[in-house]
Amino acid sequence: MSTTLERPPAPAAPAPRRRAGLIDWITTTDHKRIGILYIATTFTFFLAGGVIAMVMRTELAAPGRIVSKQVYNELFNIHGTTMVFLFIAPIGLGLANYFLPLQVGAPDMAFPRLNALSYWLFLAGGLTIYLSFLAPQGAPATGWTFYSPLSTQTPGAGPDMWIMGILLTSVSSIMTAVNLMATTFLLRAPGMTMWRLSLFCWNMIVTSLMILVAFPPLAAVLSMVFIDRHFGGHFFDATHGGSVVLYQHLFWWFGHPEVYIMILPYFGIVTDIIPVFSRKPVFGYAGFVFASLAIAGLSMSVWAHHMFTTGAVLNPWFSAMSFLIAVPTGIKFFNWIGTMWGGKISFSTPMLFSLGFMLNFLLGGITGVMLASAPIDFNAQDTYFVVAHMHYVLGGGSLFGIFAAVYYWWPKVTGFRLHERIGKVFFWILMAGFNLTFFPMFQLGLRGMQRRVADYPANVGWTFLNRLATLGAYLMAVAVLVFLFDVVRSIRRRVSAGDDPWDGYTLEWVTSSPPPEHNFDWLPPIRSERPAFDWHHRNDPASALYGRGGLEASSSP
Amino acid sequence: MRTAVKVFTFSALFSGVVALVYWLLSSEDAGSVLLLFMFFAPAFIGGYLAVRGWRLRAGEDRPDADYKSEAGEGVGRFHVGSVWPLLMGIGVGVALQGFIFGSWLIVAGAALFVLAAVGLMQESRG
Numbered sequence: 001m002s003t004t005l006e007r008p009p010a011p012a013a014p015a016p017r018r019r020a021g022l023i024d025w026i027t028t029t030d031h032k033r034i035g036i037l038y039i040a041t042t043f044t045f046f047l048a049g050g051v052i053a054m055v056m057r058t059e060l061a062a063p064g065r066i067v068s069k070q071v072y073n074e075l076f077n078i079h080g081t082t083m084v085f086l087f088i089a090p091i092g093l094g095l096a097n098y099f100l101p102l103q104v105g106a107p108d109m110a111f112p113r114l115n116a117l118s119y120w121l122f123l124a125g126g127l128t129i130y131l132s133f134l135a136p137q138g139a140p141a142t143g144w145t146f147y148s149p150l151s152t153q154t155p156g157a158g159p160d161m162w163i164m165g166i167l168l169t170s171v172s173s174i175m176t177a178v179n180l181m182a183t184t185f186l187l188r189a190p191g192m193t194m195w196r197l198s199l200f201c202w203n204m205i206v207t208s209l210m211i212l213v214a215f216p217p218l219a220a221v222l223s224m225v226f227i228d229r230h231f232g233g234h235f236f237d238a239t240h241g242g243s244v245v246l247y248q249h250l251f252w253w254f255g256h257p258e259v260y261i262m263i264l265p266y267f268g269i270v271t272d273i274i275p276v277f278s279r280k281p282v283f284g285y286a287g288f289v290f291a292s293l294a295i296a297g298l299s300m301s302v303w304a305h306h307m308f309t310t311g312a313v314l315n316p317w318f319s320a321m322s323f324l325i326a327v328p329t330g331i332k333f334f335n336w337i338g339t340m341w342g343g344k345i346s347f348s349t350p351m352l353f354s355l356g357f358m359l360n361f362l363l364g365g366i367t368g369v370m371l372a373s374a375p376i377d378f379n380a381q382d383t384y385f386v387v388a389h390m391h392y393v394l395g396g397g398s399l400f401g402i403f404a405a406v407y408y409w410w411p412k413v414t415g416f417r418l419h420e421r422i423g424k425v426f427f428w429i430l431m432a433g434f435n436l437t438f439f440p441m442f443q444l445g446l447r448g449m450q451r452r453v454a455d456y457p458a459n460v461g462w463t464f465l466n467r468l469a470t471l472g473a474y475l476m477a478v479a480v481l482v483f484l485f486d487v488v489r490s491i492r493r494r495v496s497a498g499d500d501p502w503d504g505y506t507l508e509w510v511t512s513s514p515p516p517e518h519n520f521d522w523l524p525p526i527r528s529e530r531p532a533f534d535w536h537h538r539n540d541p542a543s544a545l546y547g548r549g550g551l552e553a554s555s556s557p
Numbered sequence: 558m559r560t561a562v563k564v565f566t567f568s569a570l571f572s573g574v575v576a577l578v579y580w581l582l583s584s585e586d587a588g589s590v591l592l593l594f595m596f597f598a599p600a601f602i603g604g605y606l607a608v609r610g611w612r613l614r615a616g617e618d619r620p621d622a623d624y625k626s627e628a629g630e631g632v633g634r635f636h637v638g639s640v641w642p643l644l645m646g647i648g649v650g651v652a653l654q655g656f657i658f659g660s661w662l663i664v665a666g667a668a669l670f671v672l673a674a675v676g677l678m679q680e681s682r683g
Contacts, residue, residue: 120646190622194560249587523624
């Protein structure tokens with residue numbers, strides 16, 4: 001069933017809503033429902049990955065073992081895989097699924113059925129990866145990087161299921177990227193020029209571009225591993241003229257941009273949130289867009305800084321390009337600080353998470369610059385210093401950005417509000433737990449503790465710091481329970497939040513909460529990057545609509 | 558559309574320069590080929606958009622356009638529900654498992670995929 005849509009001459013009366021059944025959900029092509037499916041599914045995977053992390057931290061709390069080395073290896077592989085492929089990257093796509101069409105003023109994604117197919121492929125991929133635990137020899141114990149020759153020589157169906165799972169999620173991501181770009185380029189509302197797009201939308205364009213370039217080689221390299229495993233290929237077999245360094249080139253060609261695919265959506269989200277809670281327009285809109293494009297370009301040119309110690313890559317090139325990324329990233333910090341400077345800052349929960357994002361990401365970014373220096377990297381390679389750096393970027397950065405988005409957009413998706421005080425308690429417990437978990441890991445790394453070990457000797461002085469890290473991990477688990485309590489409470493109490501509880505800037509705040517089918521019954525004139533603010537404050541001199549006579553008569557709903 | 562073309566063109570130019578400099582400095586094959594791929598991908602899309610859309614100046618590209626002035630303009634055709642994406646997803650998932658657990662799964666998955674593809678095409682015409 002399809003609907004041909006035209007721009008209506010006058011606002012339509014809102015259609016009566018009915019409760020969606022199971023069939024409606026599994027056959028849906030509505031971007032909002034698909035977005036909710038993505039977010040719910042990825043969050044479920046996050047909880048599973050979090051439980052695995054708790055087991056790992058419990059194991060590492062003290063010398064001695066509670067799980068076998070084999071099980072530990074399987075767990076850290078699936079933990080990394082979950083967070084990278086099944087949570088942080090796809091929840092960004094899920095949020096974009098829901099909000100990008102709303103922010104550009106589109107009735108849906110450009111290809112609604114392709115969008116639904118993307119979700120089902122993602123779900124199939126995630127389930128395939130988790131079902132590998134049931135394979136006769138267990139899940140692959142290879143690490144999420146799946147390095148050859150370990151991956152080509154590990155027996156059992158587990159590694160094969162991992163490959164197929166990643167292939168499915170890769171294809172899903174590529175299709176979503178195409179859809180997001182087509183929607184932004186072709187379905188924007190009248191007046192929504194590219195330079196009036198929200199910065200979340202701009203960052204999703206950049207993220208999509210990176211997905212299109214980074215994911216196909218990943219699919220290729222995993223197919224090559226599969227061929228090596230089952231069809232007598234020797235792509236990565238040095239004894240037959242293959243090269244394991246080739247695997248690393250192809251994998252990190254995907255792997256490093258993937259870090260930015262996992263962080264750029266949240267750069268965009270916090271850059272939408274900070275102006276709203278500072279009551280100012282964003283500082284340096286164009287600079288932010290160009291900085292995102294520069295990050296994308298540079299991040300595609302630094303893949304082999306993960307390979308400094310192979311001795312087979314041009315270290316000065318990759319060092320220099322990696323250092324350069326600090327420049328556009330620094331510009332973003334200027335954007336955020338400049339936006340807050342002189343603003344009327346309100347420390348609501350989304351703003352707190354945005355500030356937490358900035359602080360944690362700053363630590364992750366600075367240690368990234370350190371690791372971009374080959375001499376430092378030679379010392380820190382495969383130590384807990386790298387683990388801490390990576391988690392400050394993706395946990396302290398992306399995860400806090402995700403929760404900023406959840407608290408900011410929850411009222412739009414559900415029509416209800418999450419509790420401010422509970423949200424703040426959640427933020428502070430998570431902030432304390434996160435830093436208690438990962439800051440000691442910098443020190444552990446500097447003291448020489450290797451990553452990916454299930455156990456360590458009692459006499460090397462690592463036990464106290466590991467106990468601190470484990471305590472922090474338990475605190476993070478408590479924080480997540482507080483968040484779940486807040487979510488359940490909000491759904492059960494159903495306290496209406498209104499259509500625009502934050503006095504928001506972007507277009508999603510002019511429609512109802514939750515939005516109707518095909519999103520908008522009418523649209524206001526779009527004259528700046530803050531169309532909702534302009535419309536709601538059209539008699540305010542700060543608005544781009546101020547002083548336009550007769551506007552209300554011609555445009556009101 | 559012009560901004561989109563510029564974004565892709567800029568991306569392609571940047572990638573082309575990086576690919577060339579990297580090749581000259583490193584003479585390393587894998588990375589140079591990948592960077593060349595990074596040049597072709599945006600160049601292809603940007604080239605297509607430049608040919609098809611450069612002169613297109615739709616409402617979304619006009620800073621003074623508004624909702625009322627576009628009344629009656631076609632936006633597109635949007636499906637509100639379809640079972641075929643789900644079936645196609647199951648088909649692809651099952652077929653890939655066939656490479657691990659037995660070729661009969663490839664046949665079953667491919668059959669479901671073809672059925673779903675036909676269903677999608679018929680739905681598009683309907």
